[in-house]
Amino acid sequence: MNRKSIGFDIRTALILLCSLVVWLSAWEIFVRGGVLMSSVLPAPDSVIATMFSSSFYRNTGRTAILATFSWTLLAWLSGTGLGLLLVAAALRLKFVTQSLAFVFLAGRSLPSVVAIPIFAAALGIGRSTGFLCAVFLCVCYSVPTLEESMSSTAASKRVLREALGLGGWQALWLVTMPGIGRAVRAIGVQSFGIALVVTVAGEMILSLENTVGDQVAKLAWLVRMVEVYALVGWLVICSMGLNVATYVLPHLFTYPAKRMALSMESKLESREG
Amino acid sequence: MTRTAIVAARGLTLRANGHVLQSGVSFDLKEGGILRVSGANGAGKTTLIKTLIRSGTQACPEVTFEIPFELGRSVSYVPQNANETLLPWLDCLENVLIGLARSGRVASPAFDRLASTFLGQTVCGRGLIAVLRHYKQEVGVADLSGGERQKIAILRGLVCCPRLLLLDEPFAELDKDAIAGLVTYIREFTAAGSIVMVTHQEMDLDYSAEVSL
Numbered sequence: 001m002n003r004k005s006i007g008f009d010i011r012t013a014l015i016l017l018c019s020l021v022v023w024l025s026a027w028e029i030f031v032r033g034g035v036l037m038s039s040v041l042p043a044p045d046s047v048i049a050t051m052f053s054s055s056f057y058r059n060t061g062r063t064a065i066l067a068t069f070s071w072t073l074l075a076w077l078s079g080t081g082l083g084l085l086l087v088a089a090a091l092r093l094k095f096v097t098q099s100l101a102f103v104f105l106a107g108r109s110l111p112s113v114v115a116i117p118i119f120a121a122a123l124g125i126g127r128s129t130g131f132l133c134a135v136f137l138c139v140c141y142s143v144p145t146l147e148e149s150m151s152s153t154a155a156s157k158r159v160l161r162e163a164l165g166l167g168g169w170q171a172l173w174l175v176t177m178p179g180i181g182r183a184v185r186a187i188g189v190q191s192f193g194i195a196l197v198v199t200v201a202g203e204m205i206l207s208l209e210n211t212v213g214d215q216v217a218k219l220a221w222l223v224r225m226v227e228v229y230a231l232v233g234w235l236v237i238c239s240m241g242l243n244v245a246t247y248v249l250p251h252l253f254t255y256p257a258k259r260m261a262l263s264m265e266s267k268l269e270s271r272e273g
Numbered sequence: 274m275t276r277t278a279i280v281a282a283r284g285l286t287l288r289a290n291g292h293v294l295q296s297g298v299s300f301d302l303k304e305g306g307i308l309r310v311s312g313a314n315g316a317g318k319t320t321l322i323k324t325l326i327r328s329g330t331q332a333c334p335e336v337t338f339e340i341p342f343e344l345g346r347s348v349s350y351v352p353q354n355a356n357e358t359l360l361p362w363l364d365c366l367e368n369v370l371i372g373l374a375r376s377g378r379v380a381s382p383a384f385d386r387l388a389s390t391f392l393g394q395t396v397c398g399r400g401l402i403a404v405l406r407h408y409k410q411e412v413g414v415a416d417l418s419g420g421e422r423q424k425i426a427i428l429r430g431l432v433c434c435p436r437l438l439l440l441d442e443p444f445a446e447l448d449k450d451a452i453a454g455l456v457t458y459i460r461e462f463t464a465a466g467s468i469v470m471v472t473h474q475e476m477d478l479d480y481s482a483e484v485s486l
Binding site for chain 1: 323326343344345346348349350351352355358360362363366367368370371372373374375376379401402429430432
């Protein structure tokens with residue numbers, strides 16, 4: 001990441017933050033002014049107070065958020081990993097891409113929430129159904145991005161092996177890994193969002209105990225909207241945290257390449273010394 | 274085949290995607306010589322270089338090398354559109370350094386002079402590493418112009434100080450000063466090494482052999 005793009009990212013983040021503050025202030029004013037019913041749409045300050053109240057966090061928030069995010073992360077990791085394996089196989093065996101193309105197209109065209117009843121009808125109601133559904137959609141969303149990135153990475157690897165005579169491991173660390181890292185970052189934001197939506201929707205539809213989806217459904221039924229919004233607030237904060245964490249991914253994947261390149265520095269240094 | 278030839282080809286057939294582009298290609302490249310490869314677009318110039326690389330790594334009776342064929346060590350290849358082969362996740366210094374991944378030898382003073390011309394700064398005084406580390410640091414490799422990327426890619430190919438250089442359209446996208454610098458480097462390089470060069474441009478160089486496809 002260069003200085004120009006860091007500057008751009010900071011500016012974008014500031015614009016987003018300002019928009020959020022303006023939006024929350026308008027919401028607060030409308031609720032306080034009686035334009036919006038506080039029982040249906042509670043004011044942001046009471047939502048924030050509930051989010052950070054120890055009783056709510058201890059009794060409801062922590063368990064639900066932990067359960068939901070562990071399932072989401074697991075589904076995302078499994079989906080992306082499976083996508084990676086499929087693309088690696090497809091690069092060697094063209095019929096894999098051709099035979100699975102319609103499944104991926106269907107998966108991407110299908111609204112994610114619609115996929116849940118289809119999977120539930122086929123596999124029955126339970127945790128595994130929601131998990132499989134999230135994995136399926138993550139695979140569908142990650143495969144096209146991974147396929148594009150991995151074929152261009154394979155092309156650069158071929159040229160560089162030809163030009164520099166790189167060995168198999170050198171090509172893996174210098175070219176393949178960083179290429180995959182970029183794709184994983186790109187699909188991270190996209191398919192992690194899908195995995196989260198499907199997990200929460202699945203929890204609501206399948207009534208999975210002590211999860212965010214289940215708690216939201218129960219609290220909304222009891223018209224305890226402040227707590228519903230507090231749970232959604234935690235969901236948003238954790239999602240943003242994970243999104244920021246995905247920025248680290250490309251650096252993890254390019255670290256061996258940088259180390260390897262810099263290990264050559266001593267050869268030049270010895271000459272210059 | 275003469276004893277002084279570093280590379281000799283006899284009746285070589287050039288194939289791309291299963292089609293025969295040329296057959297019966299023969300040449301001798303002597304030590305310290307430059308073989309110029311010319312011809313129309315699609316005639317098989319790049320294919321000739323790739324065939325030489327294949328011949329060096331696999332057994333091929335039509336081509337004989339008098340030096341050990343080790344890519345990135347005794348032989349270096351700067352491909353056409355080399356600027357597209359830079360790795361965007363590495364900076365300029367790191368991109369050049371991976372040219373040393375397989376080499377034990379390090380570039381000569383002639384290389385330093387070429388780097389000084391390409392980078393617009395005297396390399397000998399500040400050191401190549403220091404200059405490359407700060408070269409266009411504010412934009413990153415991906416945002417360099419095509420010519421700037423070509424310069425870095427050429428430096429990456431030449432840093433390992435090979436004995437045989439395979440250059441495919443090396444002057445493409447370079448400015449006037451850079452072309453002059455590269456021509457000077459090629460003249461100095463032929464004191465110790467040989468070159469196979471594909472080029473459409475007329476340069477002030479003494480070619481020891483020519484293959485027109």
